[in-house]
Amino acid sequence: MEHVDELIPAHAMRSLDPEDERAVATHLADCERCRRMLADYESVSASLAYAAPRETPPPELRERLLASLEPVVEAPPAVVAEPRRTRFGWWPRVAAVAVPALAACVIGLLVWNVSLRDDLDSTKASLASNRAVHVDNVGNVVADTGGHVTLYADLAPAPAGKTYEAWVIGSSGPIPAGTFDGGGIVVLDLTAQARPGDQIAVTVEPVGGSDQPTTKPIGAASV
Amino acid sequence: MPDRHTGKDPTEHLSDHGLLALVARGDREAFARLYDQYGEAAYSLAVRIVRDRDLAADVVQDAFLAVWKQASRFDARRGQPSTWILTLTHHKAVDIVRREDRRRAEPLDEARAAAAVDPGPSVDERAWLGVARQQVRAALRRLPDPHREVLELAYFEGYTQSELAERLALPLGTVKSRTFAAMASLRGSLQEMGITMEDEWNTSTS
Numbered sequence: 001m002e003h004v005d006e007l008i009p010a011h012a013m014r015s016l017d018p019e020d021e022r023a024v025a026t027h028l029a030d031c032e033r034c035r036r037m038l039a040d041y042e043s044v045s046a047s048l049a050y051a052a053p054r055e056t057p058p059p060e061l062r063e064r065l066l067a068s069l070e071p072v073v074e075a076p077p078a079v080v081a082e083p084r085r086t087r088f089g090w091w092p093r094v095a096a097v098a099v100p101a102l103a104a105c106v107i108g109l110l111v112w113n114v115s116l117r118d119d120l121d122s123t124k125a126s127l128a129s130n131r132a133v134h135v136d137n138v139g140n141v142v143a144d145t146g147g148h149v150t151l152y153a154d155l156a157p158a159p160a161g162k163t164y165e166a167w168v169i170g171s172s173g174p175i176p177a178g179t180f181d182g183g184g185i186v187v188l189d190l191t192a193q194a195r196p197g198d199q200i201a202v203t204v205e206p207v208g209g210s211d212q213p214t215t216k217p218i219g220a221a222s223v
Numbered sequence: 224m225p226d227r228h229t230g231k232d233p234t235e236h237l238s239d240h241g242l243l244a245l246v247a248r249g250d251r252e253a254f255a256r257l258y259d260q261y262g263e264a265a266y267s268l269a270v271r272i273v274r275d276r277d278l279a280a281d282v283v284q285d286a287f288l289a290v291w292k293q294a295s296r297f298d299a300r301r302g303q304p305s306t307w308i309l310t311l312t313h314h315k316a317v318d319i320v321r322r323e324d325r326r327r328a329e330p331l332d333e334a335r336a337a338a339a340v341d342p343g344p345s346v347d348e349r350a351w352l353g354v355a356r357q358q359v360r361a362a363l364r365r366l367p368d369p370h371r372e373v374l375e376l377a378y379f380e381g382y383t384q385s386e387l388a389e390r391l392a393l394p395l396g397t398v399k400s401r402t403f404a405a406m407a408s409l410r411g412s413l414q415e416m417g418i419t420m421e422d423e424w425n426t427s428t429s
Contacts (some may be wrong), residue, residue: 012406016384043302044409045378050358054267057263057265061262062259065288092293
């Protein structure tokens with residue numbers, strides 16, 4: 001089955017055009033995995049609501065709403081599954097489905113980029129503007145023509161007292177590009193830009209990060 | 224509005240999932256409590272999108288009526304009730320904007336004016352809402368400008384992907400990949416900030 005990962009975030013925002021919307025709806029009807037991914041991205045999309053400027057609803061709205069409720073007739077009991085409560089709230093639950101989903105996403109992004117080659121001229125431009133590369137043992141990176149690099153890392157939690165550090169390695173040597181702790185999918189916008197041919201590497205460093213790598217990279221790839 | 228500190232409200236200690244289960248059985252108090260929790264967030268979102276307070280009130284009423292009628296079909300495994308409520312509100316508002324093409328009208332832009340005088344979090348039982356606002360805005364600020372732009376135009380202005388391509392003068396493929404990357408980054412930022420959604424924001428501030 002061909003999944004529709006690359007369309008799901010836009011679908012969660014109701015931003016798809018009718019043709020893609022229909023394709024996603026058709027696919028979702030048969031695909032539990034993509035439904036879980038959609039649920040995940042709906043929660044991300046819904047969080048954007050909190051960025052809207054505060055408006056206090058008029059009290060009449062509450063009265064009008066409550067007065068308009070018709071009795072519920074013979075409603076079957078709802079399925080209640082209390083979500084697991086942990087320090088990260090909704091996140092572990094999301095991560096449980098999202099780790100495979102996002103891994104699939106990144107693969108999907110790669111496949112998507114490839115499939116776009118057969119597409120219209122306009123989409124060829126996006127191929128040229130974004131490059132997705134797999135980094136062994138780490139995950140994937142996506143680089144755009146502006147040199148902006150996003151790392152999608154899927155790593156075990158860093159050992160105690162250690163952190164992961166990303167590097168952009170060009171002709172002048174390694175440049176620190178951000179630290180992260182691992183323990184699930186991490187999306188990291190690198191703080192250093194990369195030129196074509198530069199390497200992206202990840203090492204394990206003492207907490208706080210290092211100015212120069214002190215260990216051998218656990219993974220590296222050229223962008 | 225029920226006061227979570229008096230202990231007089233029988234629905235006080237219920238999670239949103241618990242409240243929704245009661246709503247599915249026709250419990251008006253539980254429904255009122257869900258409205259008190261999320262009515263303001265839903266209304267703020269609707270005003271931002273449709274740019275008209277009366278129309279926004281209609282949107283919120285429609286969305287909450289859908290909650291009342293469809294609560295028994297809500298699948299708790301699919302996520303938080305608040306996500307469902309805000310998604311219903313968002314989609315209804317966007318549908319109105321598309322139908323009436325209100326975006327192009329560009330009225331007085333009250334939403335932006337209000338943003339300048341946003342009173343921020345208040346010291347009431349919904350202080351979590353203020354925290355949520357600050358955190359999500361911080362997460363948005365961390366995005367590169369072009370990523371934030373596509374999210375804002377898609378989510379708040381109701382642009383489809385091809386409309387975005389036209390407005391931004393970008394190839395459709397670029398808009399699609401940018402939207403995908405922006406959402407993935409936002410998701411990552413929310414995670415990195417240790418953001419806990421509504422239930423936890425709720426309980427952590429009481």
